[in-house]
Amino acid sequence: MSIFVTGASGWIGSATVDELISAGYEVTGLARTDAAETALKAKGANALRGDLDDVDCLRQGASDADAVIHLANKHDWTDMAESNRAERTAVQTMLDVLEGSDRPFLLASGVAGLAQGRPSTEADASPFSGPEAMRGGTENLALDYVDKGVRAVALRFAPTVHGDGDHGFISYLVAAARATGVSGYVGDGSTGWAAVHRADAATMIRLGLEKAPTGSRLHAVGETSVSSKEIAEAIGRGLDLPTVSIAPEDAVQHFGFIGRFFSLDLSSSSSITQKLLNWAPMGPTLAEDLSSGSYFRS
Incomplete structure (x- = not known):
């Protein structure tokens, strides 16, 4: 099974690539720099040169893979509008490629803003919708494609x-x-x-790819x-x-x-995720x- 991973050389992405390769998957990582390409190839992964603004590259990566794990984000705290725009465009591009294919699309999201006065749970819907919302509202955008033949799964990470x-x-x-x-x-x-510890998050992502039902919201929380x-x-x-x-x-x-x-x-709680995936943070x-x-x- 071939997996296209954006953010493959990042903090969570690099651990995820290691986890996937150890489990026997063929991994192609989006590589923005020479250093990222070199690091991916040293792990035994393939590298596809490009970035979140290169929609042709994203189309190619999504088209050639059996599943997509989208972990990249610009994280430009000085220009959040630009980060949100880029995220929205990138996710929309890959979803359009996957539409009708029943292939998995797992994307990074977060637990922030899901609940007030109590720990958030997987049952809490994201309040962020539309291009101007946090992360471009891409969690809800992706889950909208469940009815369009995409096995969309939200990966909500602890802060x-x-x-x-x-x-x-x-x-x-x-x-x-x-x-x-x-x-x-x-x-x-x-x-x-x-x-959550980085290694536990990477394990949860792999288990989510293998086990999570379409439309799941998973909490990477230890x-x-x-x-x-x-x-x-x-x-x-x-x-x-x-x-x-x-x-x-x-x-x-x-x-x-x-x-x-x-x-x-x-x-935030991850009790539903732990039970669903038989995942125990270690x-x-x-x-x-x-x-x-x-x-x-x-």
Whole structure:
């Protein structure tokens, strides 16, 4: 079975490529750079040169594969409108190729914004629809193609997919602590983030490809909620810095753009996903990863 993976050299994508190759799949990864192409070929994967704006390349990748796993995103926090536009166009392009084929299309989404005052679940529909919405509303766009002969599955990731080498949200919090001399949390620190280890996320993606029914929403979540105060205290210990409360109105000024997310409760459950896929997260917890020291190397 041949799989086309976008974001194949990224944080989650590279682990997913390893997981798929280990399971015997033929993988072709979208490669934006020479370095990405070299890395993919070294793993035993094929490389298709292009990026999210190269719709002809995306059509080719989707046309030649038995399944598509879309993990790429521009993540341009300075121009979210452009990121959302590119995401919408890329997903629409690949869905149009797959229409009527009954081939799997798994795409990255997130748990953010699904619920308020409680952990989100797989039963919560995404509130983001239309080209101007977060990620271009592509989760709902993809699920609309269930009735058009595409085996669409939403991969909703925890806000932190952690592990050695992570350059995501936790690394931004570490950078803010280094820059300000304190490790901060917002308000009383009671808001929490769901978390998952990178290896567990990659395993869930493979199992989703193999087992998830059409139209499924899967949660890549290993821990339902890790409080912002716990995260800040772990960062403080790692950098030998004091832990302090930051007023909600000062969060963006103190943390940068990540302050908008650190102020939110982004807790989430994966109990439905675990039962559906017979998936049990086995990797280190976020606290264990932070205590390992990997986030605090110079």
